[in-house]
Amino acid sequence: MRVDIYSKPKCSLCDKAADVAEAVRARIPFDLRIISILEDPALFERWRYDIPVIAIDGEPTFKFRVTEAELEARLREVQGGMSVAKTDAQDG
Template sequence: MSPTPRVTLYGKPGCHLCDDARAVVAAVCAELGEEFEEISILDDPALAERYGEEIPVTLVDGRQHDFWRVDPERLRRALSG
């Protein structure tokens, strides 16, 4: 059984900010040996209601970390701490 990914990225297809965030999250996670999961808010009405105006949203260890843009240094610090 693999461990639960520490990073979750909420977004939706066709979102250019989501594409940018995915690239940053993927690079930082690969660098640090971490996994991440990506979830489309379109698959869950509650997520669409909660995050619809803020996507992409990243969570680290279940807590909201960033929205709209992902700062790679800030994400590295959160995952290293």
């Protein structure tokens, strides 16, 4: 399982999302990538007003804020073979 966090430097919400992901990763193993939208013009155009965006296995799942409980619940769903549910993050 892979979790990507689309972020940018000096973004307090992005830092919080990364902290949440690290805390959850202590309980559920997954690969974590922090991706700066400043390094890719396409990512910048797509996500610049929505960061942080958390994608699970390539599917945007959360944006702006996520709690440990929300992320853990979604990861357990994916781990159990259920598809990632559509959320507001997928509207953009």
